[in-house]
Amino acid sequence: MPPPSLFSAAAVLLLLLLRFCHLSASLTDQDFSTYPGCDGTFSCGNIHSLRHPFTGGDRPDHCGPPEFRLTCIKDSYPEITVESVAYRVLEANLTGKTLVLARSDLWNTTCPSTFVNSTLDSRIFDANGGQNVDLTIFFGCSSSPMFIQPQNRFYCDVGGVDLTDSYFLIGEVPIDPIRKLIHCAKGVRIPLLRTVGADLNRSLLTLAEALTRGFEVIYSDPYDDQCSECSRSDGDCGFDVTSGQPICICNSRICSPPGNSKKGSLVLTIILPTIGAILAGAAIGWGLFVCKRRRKRRATKEASTMQTGSKSILTIGSSNGLYSDTQSNFNSSVPSYPSSKTTKEFGKCSYFGAQVFTYEELEAATDNFNDSRELGDGGYGTVYHGKLLDGREVAVKRLYENNYKRVEQFMNEVAILTRLDHENLVKLYGCTSKRSRELLLVYEYISNGTVADHLHGKLANSNSKSALFTWSVRLNIAIETGKALAYLHESDIIHRDVKTNNILLDKRFRVKVADFGLSRLFPINATHVSTAPQGTPGYVDPEYYQCYQLTDKSDVYSFGVVLIELVSSLQAVDTNRDRLEINLSAMAINKIQSHKLDELVDKSIGFETNGLVRRMITLVAELAFRCLQQDSGMRPTMKEVVEILRGIQDDELNAQKPEVLDMVVDDGALFKDHNTEPPSPEYGVTNTLYGSCMPNSSDG
Template sequence: MPPPYLSSATFLLLLLYSGHLAVSLTEPTFPSFPGCDGTFSCGNIHNLSYPFTGGDRPDHCGPPEFRLTCTTNEYPELISEPVTYRVLEANLTAKTLVLARSDLWNNPCPTTFLNSTLDSNYFDAGGVENVDLTIFFGCSSSLMPIQLQHRFFCDVGGVDLTDSYFLIGNVPIEPILKMIHCFKGVRTPLLRTVADDLNQSMLTLAEALTMGFQVTYSNPFDEKCLECGRLQGQCGFNVATSQPICICNSSICIPPGNSRKGPVTIILSTLGSILVVCGVALGIFVCKQRRKRRNRKEASSLKTESYTQSNFSSSIPSYPSPTTKDFTNCYYFGAQVFTYEELELATDNFNDSRELGDGGYGTVYHGKLLDGREVAVKRLYENNFKRVHQFMNEIEILTKLQHKNLVKLYGCTSKRSRELLLVYEYVPNGTVGDHLHGKLSNSNSNMFPWSVRLNIAIETAEALAYLHESDIIHRDVKTNNILLDKTFKVKVADFGLSRLFPNNVTHVSTAPQGTPGYVDPEYYQCYQLTDKSDVFSFGVVLIELISSLQAVDTNRDRLDINLAAMGVNKIQNHMLGELVDERIGFESDGVVRRMVTLVAELGFRCLQPEADMRPTMKEVVEILRGIQNDEMNAQKPEVVDFVVECGLFKDHNTQPPSPEYGVTNKLVNGSLPNSSDG
């Protein structure tokens, strides 16, 4: 008897259809899929099997993403449009390949300039075995701290690419192209061991490019292949349907016990189909009954919830009630966990009018929490593994720190939230960069005098010294990460790139990260991050405070694009007056002139290319406090010529200055004022 909710006609049609289906299933016609048994060779790679195809092996033996082009006794090639890769090694057990780009094979001067492209659904080149290699072609400036052995020459299709360079590590392509005026930039992975040999000039660039990089491959159809193995079949791929298939004896596998012919089988199949239909009908009936009970229960719950929310709203009339569970007592690394909906409400659905800034890792919005607190909500751009790591890194570091000049972290969303959000105290007066050369620079000449700038330098230095004492390197010190409150007090922010420093070590090895114009040149060259890397970046900040110029500006003269290079050049050539912002009173106020000169001297020391020649942040704090307290005015300055021996700024005539050197009277284009000038 048919179930009560199916009509007799419908039920009869189902039975007839099932009987017809059963008969059809017992007499199928299968296309043939021969030639996928065993292993095969392609070029000089042997013992290949599924998911790979190629050569004489038919297309249906594996997905098209794994089809190889085979040439006798040569490396097979894998095409991932528009780039072709040579397969140097294949490990089917570990599921790894070593690939090298065919267009760069023993040739660092390609005719077309393409970044590596591999389908991330099938291939992952982001393992620890690899490091990025970035090649810059046709550069017209030598401002970047690139070693001479990283330079090479090309002439491609009549295009003169003389003065091309390569860098190893995670470097930003577009800013460098603009900074050193390069024609093109190309990025490709490289085995880390090969990169180390290349960096030490044990290999040429052309040789390194033939050694390739390692990728891990995966096939989204592997789970279905396991089922195929239980049927003792061979996994394959139907190109016509773009679906995996299981091949047994050159045709699609049939589960054991099935036969293609026989009236008994037909009857049994028909009865089985009838039972299946009845089972489906019974399942539909049960599901409908459960849905009715659930709907009644939810309707009852909604009435109760509506009453509760109504009472809550009436008790707090100035704020709308939250629509999700209250996580006030939930903490992560010691930071309060907010719901996404709560922060969405606080920022008016992340309204563009609430945007405070837009950085390399996310956009920051002004918000107001239900408890009345004003906050800055950082919304990370992507919710991928790298962003989750930076998200957790910033939380872990900030929850351990308590300093008046570090921004406070109020909380975050869960790392499983639909978006990664960080909640900070709101610092209302913009960044130092805004006041020096940004959106607030034209209206605050009277509000940003030298006394304020010097105090900003001192408080920033104190915050960085505190971080270093806590074994933390900030790694992205710049004026856009120094916030100011209404009284121009400093709050150092943005710890996404910061690094917890292990105990009892002098440095950690890591690919260079940071903002162009602020990154330590020794860090670029040696991949050794130390607390002195922050000191170099702080030196750039000091030159910005003196000059009100940006760290990198491609609109300046070619030799002055990089402010660190420009600053050292002006100081070395006794032209400090050409560097200083005229609005701070350098020419008219003797006290300001003296203090600016001493800060320029300190900035010069911080910008030394060798880390050992730079002061520590603790020493920087003491020097700046001394300048502010006018303690150095009693010492008569000695005449010393500033020089830097190596790296970015070179002068081989004399030895570098000692930490005790004074200030040259030539430095300020005239006689140095004495204490009576104040």
């Protein structure tokens, strides 16, 4: 029989358990209010697939903290208020927990109604310093600050108050060594995307345009720990506006409150440890009692064994040996499978079917990423030439930095390239594990540089341009690039960064289109994807920039710029050119419209000496003109572009076309007659829109 003390302990334990159950029931049933509508995702304005911590629109306020409440504006960007300042939400990346925000009071205007800085609570919204730079705007200055360039001056008139002498500055504001202060009436400081700031400094964007590009923040839910606990119990995290505390919602009712609840804390910190201590004491008492009984039984058994002799001992030994052998055979017959944790360590690279490389083997292949092995920049990383142990030559892309945005682009490129197979697309061999020291992508090595290198880069002054980079080579490059883009569009993928730097060439000048970090999968049956414009200045579709609506025709526009580069050997953007010709697309439209194509064409490719070449270049220029139409509806598809280029190459269309370009522009094109003023130098990045934006279809 167990000792009486154990019965007493058991009785106390039973009473405490009953009390605990009663308390738990009271905690569970304390609030009979309903909290519906917090499961699944929701849409707000033109941003879709939102979830906790965001609320707004049809999403009730009890589904998230007030700091993440959105104002939903139909067919437009939702707004969020931070420190009493309203911002438009241009992009929301819930995986990377980043937002791209733009000041609502400075949307398409440089004169705010109130002069306040953009200040953020870093515990909730961190203005990612790696992606942003400070923009300071000075209003109503009595004199021009010496450290600001004249082109940074702009006009501002607010409510009749003349703030004509206004200026902007990118980066840190220097301290005036004499006056210590800048004598201006007002000043506002705003974060700005670093890439946008660079374009603004180079006058590729106006101040008003730059302000619509916004800045990136990393957001943090202050109640993330409690919400994670709620998610593990299959609940939806919500927020009690009255108490100002997070709640866990199951079937539209409060359940299992997160650990910061006072009553829940009482249960976890007092009652459960007390019950644990009593259970431990009872277990120790019971263990002592059992040990005492076993000692008595062992003594009795030993006495019995001494009487029966050695035969009994041999029997026991034989039995133990048989059991041991059987156990050993069983263990050796069962295969050892890796745990799910081990499998996950290979990362998403193996998930998409690509080979997983170790950091060490890629470090050895590139001679410790030696500067002499550097091939160039690949959008979001530096590319190095390497040689694997199996003899393969590879190009290894190394991320600039492992932040959310870079990792997202890294995985985006893996996901897209592993599902594609085309002779004119660069092949992805594999990547490193997500647990590797660094994230690296491994491609096939393409040895002959990029089209940009041959046209106006490191290979432009070599013999390859005059002797090898002939018109027929250039036309074939255009066709193969067009085939690759047409294949992407048929696969519901938009490249989004088509440029000559991303067109690689092998030794036979065959094309390999590369760099898919910005590419997007296009939703089935969608007319466009709504997302903040990204790409390279000079190549970005003006309609995409104006309407924030990405379509396959955005790639067509960029390809039109590539065609002009192949014809002219000029860069897409060159600030050393005349002001009206900085942007190549504007320059090309002007030359074509003014019947001055001969001033645009590279003299080394036979335009003036070979009649057949002249006709083909004229037809390609006409095709480029169609691709560069500001209204995307006027542009051909990539499939049509390839068919036209093939026809030009086969000389099927030459007999039907005049030798000199005499183009008539349809209604809706950029210029309706030959007397129209030439386009502004900012063509392609201005806010002027010929046509209208389509209604929103899909968010990106």
